[in-house]
Amino acid sequence: MTRNRRRALALLVASALLLLVGWLGHVLAWPIAQTLLGMLAGLGAGGLLLALLLWWSPDICESTQPALQRRYLREFMPAMLGYVLALFLSMWLLRTFELPDALRALVALLPVPPIAFAVRAIIRYIRDTDELQRRIELEALSIATAGVSLGYLSAGLLQAAKVIDVPASAAMIWVFPLVCLVYGVAKVVIARRYS
Amino acid sequence: MLSHVRELRERQGWSQGELAERLDVSRQTINAIETGKYDPSLPLAFRIARLFGKRIEQVFIDDDAAR
Numbered sequence: 001m002t003r004n005r006r007r008a009l010a011l012l013v014a015s016a017l018l019l020l021v022g023w024l025g026h027v028l029a030w031p032i033a034q035t036l037l038g039m040l041a042g043l044g045a046g047g048l049l050l051a052l053l054l055w056w057s058p059d060i061c062e063s064t065q066p067a068l069q070r071r072y073l074r075e076f077m078p079a080m081l082g083y084v085l086a087l088f089l090s091m092w093l094l095r096t097f098e099l100p101d102a103l104r105a106l107v108a109l110l111p112v113p114p115i116a117f118a119v120r121a122i123i124r125y126i127r128d129t130d131e132l133q134r135r136i137e138l139e140a141l142s143i144a145t146a147g148v149s150l151g152y153l154s155a156g157l158l159q160a161a162k163v164i165d166v167p168a169s170a171a172m173i174w175v176f177p178l179v180c181l182v183y184g185v186a187k188v189v190i191a192r193r194y195s
Numbered sequence: 196m197l198s199h200v201r202e203l204r205e206r207q208g209w210s211q212g213e214l215a216e217r218l219d220v221s222r223q224t225i226n227a228i229e230t231g232k233y234d235p236s237l238p239l240a241f242r243i244a245r246l247f248g249k250r251i252e253q254v255f256i257d258d259d260a261a262r
Contacts, residue, residue: 063223065215130220132233194227 008054015047039084049181053188063136063191064129075121082114115176132194139190144183148175197256201229203247218242 001009022041026034064072090110093099099107126137152175158164204214204225211229215222220239227233228243235243244251 064221065219130224131236131239132224132227133221191223194232195223 005055008051011047011054012051015044015051017044018047019044049184053184056188056192064125064133068125068128072121072125075124076118079114079118079121083111083118086111086114136187136190136194140183140187143186143190144179147182147186148178151178196234196258197231198228199254199256200225200243203249203254204229207247214246217246 018040022037022039022044024030025037025040030037087110090107093107094104126134129137152171155164155166155171159166200214204211209217211225212222215225218225218239224233224235228235240251240255244254247254
């Protein structure tokens with residue numbers, strides 16, 4: 001078994017445990033904040049998907065120059081950590097305090113700057129990676145944006161015809177995660193053509 | 196496009212990772228070039244040829260000419 005496949009297996013086990021803890025906590029009504037349990041389950045689900053992608057494309061870790069990969073992780077990981085912390089802070093402030101509208105808007109938008117830094121890290125990575133990786137990124141991003149746009153158009157038409165009824169806040173907040181998800185899957189599929 | 200990149204690399208005793216580092220590309224790109232699954236751009240093809248001290252047509256095989 002290759003090193004990356006061993007990593008995939010370890011990630012699979014850890015993610016399954018997180019998902020199990022999140023689900024059990026919810027079902028058995030443990031005295032832990034539902035938000036935290038939801039985040040654990042979400043991390044577990046995301047980790048499971050990443051483990052499957054890593055298993056299926058074991059050379060994905062060699063898809064970029066090592067120095068560039070280190071720089072990307074140095075820039076991306078703190079930004080994502082900042083996003084999670086800002087999200088928790090924002091949610092807590094909005095639930096705890098009665099704020100005037102302008103301040104509510106600022107507090108609600110607290111997670112946006114860290115995400116902007118994460119996007120900056122992604123753009124810098126794509127700009128500095130090699131020509132084959134840029135081709136793969138372009139194709140994956142095209143599929144992700146076109147696919148999610150088509151999905152949202154279809155959902156919008158169904159919503160207008162009153163076939164479905166999705167709350168607007170839920171619909172809007174899932175655009176970015178869906179683009180990331182489709183992009184990730186598309187990238188692995190496309191990269192396999194060249195391996 | 197087929198090429199002699201693998202033979203030239205092995206003659207130098209370099210791994211794919213080492214060649215990738217010398218050319219400032221990913222190991223995946225080197226593998227794709229060696230297996231003929233990716234045709235490098237002209238600047239990269241020239242860099243590869245220069246690294247091995249060869250002319251570009253000595254490294255990369257013109258598919259039409261080969262037929």
